[in-house]
Protein backbone atom coordinates (compact mmCIF):
# COMPACT_ATOMS: atom_id res chain seq x y z
CA UNK A 1 0.00 0.00 0.00
CA UNK A 2 1.47 3.39 -0.96
CA UNK A 3 1.18 6.57 1.10
CA UNK A 4 -1.80 8.69 0.02
CA UNK A 5 -1.38 12.26 1.26
CA UNK A 6 -4.62 14.29 1.12
CA UNK A 7 -3.16 17.10 -0.95
CA UNK A 8 -1.66 16.53 -4.40
CA UNK A 9 1.91 15.43 -3.86
CA UNK A 10 4.77 17.45 -5.30
CA UNK A 11 6.74 14.23 -5.78
CA UNK A 12 5.26 10.76 -6.03
CA UNK A 13 7.22 7.50 -6.26
CA UNK A 14 6.56 3.79 -5.99
CA UNK A 15 6.75 3.86 -2.19
CA UNK A 16 6.16 7.43 -1.09
CA UNK A 17 5.40 11.07 -1.65
CA UNK A 18 6.64 14.54 -0.80
CA UNK A 19 4.19 17.34 -0.20
CA UNK A 20 4.70 21.08 -0.25
CA UNK A 21 3.33 22.80 2.82
CA UNK A 22 3.40 23.07 6.56
CA UNK A 23 4.21 19.91 8.48
CA UNK A 24 1.39 20.53 10.96
CA UNK A 25 -1.22 20.57 8.19
CA UNK A 26 0.20 17.41 6.64
CA UNK A 27 0.40 15.62 10.00
CA UNK A 28 -3.24 16.49 10.66
CA UNK A 29 -4.21 14.33 7.68
CA UNK A 30 -2.43 11.23 9.05
CA UNK A 31 -4.40 8.79 11.19
CA UNK A 32 -3.35 8.38 14.81
CA UNK A 33 -1.00 5.46 15.58
CA UNK A 34 -0.09 4.96 11.91
CA UNK A 35 3.61 5.90 11.70
CA UNK A 36 6.57 3.62 12.44
CA UNK A 37 9.36 6.18 12.34
CA UNK A 38 9.63 9.96 12.30
CA UNK A 39 13.18 10.58 11.07
CA UNK A 40 13.95 14.26 10.89
CA UNK A 41 16.29 17.16 11.28
CA UNK A 42 14.18 20.20 12.20
CA UNK A 43 15.38 23.76 11.65
CA UNK A 44 17.95 24.25 14.39
CA UNK A 45 17.48 26.92 17.01
CA UNK A 46 19.98 29.54 16.07
CA UNK A 47 21.01 32.85 17.40
CA UNK A 48 22.04 34.03 13.93
CA UNK A 49 19.52 32.95 11.30
CA UNK A 50 20.28 30.79 8.26
CA UNK A 51 18.87 30.93 4.74
CA UNK A 52 15.82 28.74 5.36
CA UNK A 53 14.53 30.62 8.42
CA UNK A 54 15.71 28.93 11.57
CA UNK A 55 13.90 29.27 14.85
CA UNK A 56 14.97 31.59 17.65
CA UNK A 57 16.79 29.34 20.14
CA UNK A 58 15.15 31.17 23.06
CA UNK A 59 11.67 30.37 21.74
CA UNK A 60 12.44 26.91 20.42
CA UNK A 61 10.28 24.80 22.75
CA UNK A 62 7.31 27.09 22.24
CA UNK A 63 7.72 26.63 18.47
CA UNK A 64 8.16 22.86 18.74
CA UNK A 65 5.20 22.11 21.07
CA UNK A 66 2.46 21.63 18.44
CA UNK A 67 4.75 19.34 16.40
CA UNK A 68 5.63 17.30 19.49
CA UNK A 69 1.96 16.72 20.32
CA UNK A 70 1.13 15.59 16.78
CA UNK A 71 4.26 13.43 16.49
CA UNK A 72 3.16 11.58 19.62
CA UNK A 73 -0.35 11.10 18.28
CA UNK A 74 0.60 9.72 14.85
CA UNK A 75 3.28 7.31 16.09
CA UNK A 76 2.44 3.67 16.72
CA UNK A 77 3.23 2.33 20.19
CA UNK A 78 6.18 0.50 18.62
CA UNK A 79 7.29 3.65 16.77
CA UNK A 80 10.28 5.95 17.16
CA UNK A 81 10.99 9.64 16.83
CA UNK A 82 14.59 10.38 15.80
CA UNK A 83 15.67 14.03 15.86
CA UNK A 84 19.03 15.21 14.57
CA UNK A 85 19.70 18.58 16.16
CA UNK A 86 22.80 20.77 16.44
CA UNK A 87 23.69 23.04 19.32
CA UNK A 88 24.10 26.80 19.26
CA UNK A 89 26.38 29.40 20.81
CA UNK A 90 24.96 32.28 22.82
CA UNK A 91 25.41 35.54 21.01
CA UNK A 92 28.54 37.48 21.92
CA UNK A 93 29.59 34.98 24.59
CA UNK A 94 31.70 31.83 24.51
CA UNK A 95 28.92 29.76 26.07
CA UNK A 96 26.49 27.21 24.68
CA UNK A 97 22.75 27.55 24.42
CA UNK A 98 20.75 24.83 26.14
CA UNK A 99 17.81 24.70 23.74
CA UNK A 100 18.41 21.17 22.37
CA UNK A 101 18.69 19.72 25.87
CA UNK A 102 15.55 21.62 26.90
CA UNK A 103 13.79 20.15 23.87
CA UNK A 104 14.72 16.64 24.96
CA UNK A 105 13.49 17.27 28.50
CA UNK A 106 10.23 18.81 27.24
CA UNK A 107 9.62 15.85 24.89
CA UNK A 108 10.00 13.40 27.77
CA UNK A 109 8.43 15.35 30.60
CA UNK A 110 5.62 17.21 28.80
CA UNK A 111 4.83 14.84 25.93
CA UNK A 112 5.53 11.43 27.49
CA UNK A 113 8.19 10.37 25.02
CA UNK A 114 10.82 7.99 26.36
CA UNK A 115 14.50 8.57 25.65
CA UNK A 116 15.52 5.25 24.11
CA UNK A 117 19.07 6.44 23.57
CA UNK A 118 21.05 9.59 22.94
CA UNK A 119 23.35 9.43 19.91
CA UNK A 120 26.16 11.73 18.92
CA UNK A 121 26.92 12.35 15.27
CA UNK A 122 30.55 13.32 14.90
CA UNK A 123 31.15 15.18 11.65
CA UNK A 124 34.94 15.14 11.21
CA UNK A 125 34.69 17.71 8.42
CA UNK A 126 33.12 20.46 10.58
CA UNK A 127 34.89 23.81 10.45
CA UNK A 128 36.35 25.38 13.59
CA UNK A 129 33.66 27.94 14.36
CA UNK A 130 32.80 30.37 15.86
CA UNK A 131 36.19 31.69 14.74
CA UNK A 132 36.31 34.30 17.49
CA UNK A 133 36.35 31.69 20.31
CA UNK A 134 38.01 28.79 18.52
CA UNK A 135 40.65 30.14 16.15
CA UNK A 136 41.23 33.74 17.31
CA UNK A 137 41.08 33.70 21.13
CA UNK A 138 41.64 29.90 21.29
CA UNK A 139 39.43 29.52 24.36
CA UNK A 140 37.02 26.85 23.04
CA UNK A 141 37.49 23.76 20.86
CA UNK A 142 35.87 22.75 17.59
CA UNK A 143 32.18 21.88 17.94
CA UNK A 144 31.89 18.81 15.71
CA UNK A 145 28.92 16.97 17.24
CA UNK A 146 25.19 17.01 16.55
CA UNK A 147 23.02 15.32 19.11
CA UNK A 148 20.51 12.76 17.87
CA UNK A 149 17.65 12.08 20.25
CA UNK A 150 16.07 8.68 19.71
CA UNK A 151 12.73 8.62 21.50
CA UNK A 152 10.04 5.99 21.78
CA UNK A 153 6.32 6.52 22.24
CA UNK A 154 6.68 3.71 24.79
CA UNK A 155 9.84 2.46 26.52
CA UNK A 156 9.84 -0.41 23.99
CA UNK A 157 10.11 0.91 20.41
CA UNK A 158 10.89 -1.92 18.00
CA UNK A 159 14.60 -2.05 17.24
CA UNK A 160 17.49 -4.37 16.52
CA UNK A 161 21.17 -3.47 16.70
CA UNK A 162 21.85 -6.55 14.54
CA UNK A 163 20.68 -4.43 11.58
CA UNK A 164 23.50 -1.90 12.03
CA UNK A 165 26.52 -3.97 12.97
CA UNK A 166 29.91 -2.68 11.94
CA UNK A 167 33.28 -4.28 11.25
CA UNK A 168 35.53 -5.01 14.18
CA UNK A 169 38.13 -2.35 14.93
CA UNK A 170 41.79 -3.28 14.28
CA UNK A 171 42.38 -3.69 18.05
CA UNK A 172 39.37 -6.02 18.41
CA UNK A 173 40.55 -8.07 15.40
CA UNK A 174 43.93 -8.36 17.06
CA UNK A 175 42.31 -9.48 20.29
CA UNK A 176 40.23 -12.10 18.48
CA UNK A 177 43.33 -13.43 16.73
CA UNK A 178 45.73 -13.35 19.65
CA UNK A 179 43.32 -14.16 22.44
CA UNK A 180 42.19 -12.34 25.56
CA UNK A 181 42.91 -13.11 29.20
CA UNK A 182 39.59 -12.87 31.10
CA UNK A 183 39.99 -10.47 34.01
CA UNK A 184 38.37 -7.67 35.97
CA UNK A 185 38.74 -4.22 34.43
CA UNK A 186 39.84 -1.24 36.60
CA UNK A 187 36.19 -0.08 36.35
CA UNK A 188 35.16 -3.26 38.21
CA UNK A 189 33.51 -4.84 35.16
CA UNK A 190 34.18 -8.52 34.90
CA UNK A 191 35.19 -9.30 31.32
CA UNK A 192 34.58 -12.97 30.72
CA UNK A 193 36.20 -15.06 27.99
CA UNK A 194 32.91 -14.74 26.03
CA UNK A 195 34.15 -11.26 25.18
CA UNK A 196 36.65 -12.77 22.77
CA UNK A 197 34.07 -14.71 20.76
CA UNK A 198 34.06 -13.73 17.12
CA UNK A 199 30.46 -12.81 16.25
CA UNK A 200 31.42 -11.66 12.78
CA UNK A 201 30.80 -7.98 13.45
CA UNK A 202 30.68 -5.46 16.26
CA UNK A 203 27.76 -3.79 18.01
CA UNK A 204 28.13 -0.10 17.16
CA UNK A 205 28.50 2.59 19.80
CA UNK A 206 26.17 5.59 20.05
CA UNK A 207 28.79 7.72 18.36
CA UNK A 208 28.21 7.89 14.61
CA UNK A 209 31.21 9.15 12.64
CA UNK A 210 30.20 10.44 9.21
CA UNK A 211 31.68 13.39 7.36
CA UNK A 212 29.16 15.68 5.69
CA UNK A 213 31.15 16.32 2.54
CA UNK A 214 28.82 15.37 -0.34
CA UNK A 215 29.85 17.59 -3.25
CA UNK A 216 29.22 15.68 -6.47
CA UNK A 217 26.01 13.71 -5.99
CA UNK A 218 23.25 13.22 -8.53
CA UNK A 219 21.14 15.58 -6.36
CA UNK A 220 23.72 18.38 -6.43
CA UNK A 221 24.28 18.09 -10.16
CA UNK A 222 20.52 18.14 -10.73
CA UNK A 223 20.13 21.36 -8.67
CA UNK A 224 23.03 23.01 -10.49
CA UNK A 225 21.73 22.02 -13.92
CA UNK A 226 18.26 23.40 -13.07
CA UNK A 227 19.42 26.60 -11.35
CA UNK A 228 17.99 25.49 -8.01
CA UNK A 229 19.48 26.07 -4.56
CA UNK A 230 21.31 23.09 -3.07
CA UNK A 231 19.85 22.68 0.41
CA UNK A 232 22.37 24.16 2.86
CA UNK A 233 21.62 21.84 5.80
CA UNK A 234 21.33 18.34 4.38
CA UNK A 235 22.25 15.43 6.58
CA UNK A 236 24.41 12.64 5.11
CA UNK A 237 22.56 9.60 3.73
CA UNK A 238 24.13 7.32 6.35
CA UNK A 239 22.17 8.97 9.17
CA UNK A 240 18.61 8.23 8.03
CA UNK A 241 19.76 4.89 6.65
CA UNK A 242 21.12 3.84 10.06
CA UNK A 243 17.85 4.52 11.88
CA UNK A 244 15.54 3.32 9.11
CA UNK A 245 17.41 0.01 9.04
CA UNK A 246 17.54 -0.36 12.83
CA UNK A 247 13.96 0.70 13.58
CA UNK A 248 11.73 -0.31 10.66
CA UNK A 249 10.79 -3.19 8.39
CA UNK A 250 10.09 -3.14 4.67
CA UNK A 251 6.64 -1.67 4.09
CA UNK A 252 6.66 0.35 7.34
CA UNK A 253 5.80 4.04 7.21
CA UNK A 254 8.62 6.58 7.66
CA UNK A 255 7.90 10.31 7.70
CA UNK A 256 10.13 13.39 7.63
CA UNK A 257 8.10 16.49 8.53
CA UNK A 258 11.04 18.90 7.91
CA UNK A 259 12.25 17.24 4.75
CA UNK A 260 14.52 19.83 3.11
CA UNK A 261 16.03 18.02 0.12
CA UNK A 262 14.15 14.74 0.92
CA UNK A 263 17.21 12.76 1.87
CA UNK A 264 14.99 10.67 4.15
CA UNK A 265 12.60 9.97 1.26
CA UNK A 266 15.41 8.90 -1.03
CA UNK A 267 16.72 6.36 1.49
CA UNK A 268 13.25 5.11 2.43
CA UNK A 269 12.48 4.60 -1.26
CA UNK A 270 15.66 2.59 -1.77
CA UNK A 271 14.95 0.48 1.32
CA UNK A 272 11.34 -0.16 0.28
CA UNK A 273 9.72 1.66 3.20
CA UNK A 274 6.58 3.69 2.58
CA UNK A 275 7.40 7.35 3.17
CA UNK A 276 6.02 10.85 3.42
CA UNK A 277 8.15 14.00 3.34
CA UNK A 278 6.86 17.52 4.02
CA UNK A 279 8.71 20.72 3.14
CA UNK A 280 7.68 24.38 3.31
CA UNK A 281 9.85 25.65 0.48
CA UNK A 282 9.03 24.87 -3.12
CA UNK A 283 12.55 25.45 -4.44
CA UNK A 284 13.88 22.76 -2.09
CA UNK A 285 11.27 20.29 -3.31
CA UNK A 286 12.02 21.17 -6.93
CA UNK A 287 15.65 20.24 -6.18
CA UNK A 288 14.54 17.10 -4.32
CA UNK A 289 12.93 15.90 -7.55
CA UNK A 290 16.50 15.20 -8.69
CA UNK A 291 16.73 12.44 -6.08
CA UNK A 292 13.98 10.50 -7.86
CA UNK A 293 13.69 11.72 -11.47
CA UNK A 294 15.24 9.43 -14.00
CA UNK A 295 16.04 6.97 -11.23
CA UNK A 296 12.77 5.03 -11.27
CA UNK A 297 13.48 1.36 -10.88
CA UNK A 298 17.12 2.20 -10.25
CA UNK A 299 18.87 -0.65 -8.50
CA UNK A 300 21.24 1.75 -6.71
CA UNK A 301 22.29 -0.34 -3.76
CA UNK A 302 24.44 0.15 -0.76
CA UNK A 303 28.02 -0.53 -1.79
CA UNK A 304 30.14 -1.13 1.32
CA UNK A 305 33.37 -1.26 -0.69
CA UNK A 306 33.01 2.47 -1.36
CA UNK A 307 33.06 3.12 2.36
CA UNK A 308 36.03 0.96 3.26
CA UNK A 309 38.43 3.82 3.88
CA UNK A 310 35.95 5.59 6.12
CA UNK A 311 35.20 2.65 8.41
CA UNK A 312 37.33 4.02 11.23
CA UNK A 313 38.30 7.57 11.96
CA UNK A 314 41.51 7.87 13.80
CA UNK A 315 41.52 10.46 16.53
CA UNK A 316 44.65 10.98 18.55
CA UNK A 317 44.30 10.49 22.25
CA UNK A 318 44.25 13.85 24.01
CA UNK A 319 47.69 13.19 25.53
CA UNK A 320 49.63 12.78 22.29
CA UNK A 321 51.25 16.21 22.60
CA UNK A 322 51.33 16.68 26.37
CA UNK A 323 54.68 17.34 28.00
CA UNK A 324 56.18 18.89 31.12
CA UNK A 325 55.97 22.26 29.42
CA UNK A 326 52.26 23.08 29.48
CA UNK A 327 52.45 25.86 26.89
CA UNK A 328 50.99 29.34 27.05
CA UNK A 329 49.86 30.61 30.45
CA UNK A 330 46.10 30.69 31.06
CA UNK A 331 44.53 34.10 31.16
CA UNK A 332 42.75 35.00 34.38
CA UNK A 333 40.02 36.86 32.46
CA UNK A 334 39.15 33.68 30.47
CA UNK A 335 39.99 35.47 27.20
CA UNK A 336 37.41 38.23 27.78
CA UNK A 337 39.89 40.79 26.48
CA UNK A 338 41.36 39.86 23.10
CA UNK A 339 45.04 39.02 23.45
CA UNK A 340 47.61 41.08 21.66
CA UNK A 341 48.06 39.31 18.29
CA UNK A 342 51.86 39.29 18.50
CA UNK A 343 51.83 37.75 21.96
CA UNK A 344 49.29 35.10 20.94
CA UNK A 345 51.35 34.31 17.84
CA UNK A 346 54.51 33.85 19.91
CA UNK A 347 52.99 31.25 22.21
CA UNK A 348 51.56 29.42 19.21
CA UNK A 349 55.00 29.29 17.56
CA UNK A 350 56.62 28.04 20.77
CA UNK A 351 54.19 25.15 20.91
CA UNK A 352 54.81 24.31 17.23
CA UNK A 353 58.58 24.33 17.82
CA UNK A 354 58.26 22.12 20.88
CA UNK A 355 56.19 19.58 18.98
CA UNK A 356 58.51 19.56 16.01
CA UNK A 357 61.52 19.06 18.26
CA UNK A 358 59.72 16.09 19.84
CA UNK A 359 59.49 14.60 16.36
CA UNK A 360 55.71 14.62 16.21
CA UNK A 361 54.14 14.76 12.82
CA UNK A 362 50.47 14.79 11.92
CA UNK A 363 50.82 11.29 10.47
CA UNK A 364 52.49 9.93 13.59
CA UNK A 365 49.83 11.49 15.77
CA UNK A 366 47.00 10.15 13.64
CA UNK A 367 48.48 6.66 13.81
CA UNK A 368 48.50 6.60 17.61
CA UNK A 369 44.90 6.12 18.55
CA UNK A 370 41.62 5.11 17.02
CA UNK A 371 38.14 6.35 17.63
CA UNK A 372 36.80 2.90 18.20
Ligand SMILES: C[S@@+](CC[C@H](N)C(=O)[O-])C[C@H]1O[C@@H](n2cnc3c(N)ncnc32)[C@H](O)[C@@H]1O
Nearest residue numbers: 022023041043233234235258260261263279280
Ligand atom coordinates in the same frame (compact mmCIF):
# COMPACT_ATOMS: atom_id res chain seq x y z
C1 LIG B 1 17.51 21.15 8.67
S1 LIG B 1 16.51 21.24 7.26
C2 LIG B 1 16.27 19.55 6.84
C3 LIG B 1 17.30 19.02 5.87
C4 LIG B 1 17.08 17.59 5.47
N1 LIG B 1 17.32 16.68 6.57
C5 LIG B 1 17.98 17.19 4.31
O1 LIG B 1 18.86 16.31 4.46
O2 LIG B 1 17.83 17.78 3.24
C6 LIG B 1 14.94 21.71 7.89
C7 LIG B 1 13.88 22.00 6.83
O3 LIG B 1 12.61 22.17 7.46
C8 LIG B 1 11.84 23.07 6.68
N2 LIG B 1 10.72 23.55 7.53
C9 LIG B 1 10.76 24.46 8.51
N3 LIG B 1 9.55 24.60 9.08
C10 LIG B 1 8.72 23.74 8.44
C11 LIG B 1 7.34 23.40 8.59
N4 LIG B 1 6.57 24.01 9.50
N5 LIG B 1 6.81 22.48 7.77
C12 LIG B 1 7.58 21.86 6.81
N6 LIG B 1 8.90 22.14 6.65
C13 LIG B 1 9.46 23.07 7.45
C14 LIG B 1 12.84 24.12 6.26
O4 LIG B 1 12.41 24.83 5.11
C15 LIG B 1 14.11 23.29 6.02
O5 LIG B 1 14.25 22.96 4.65
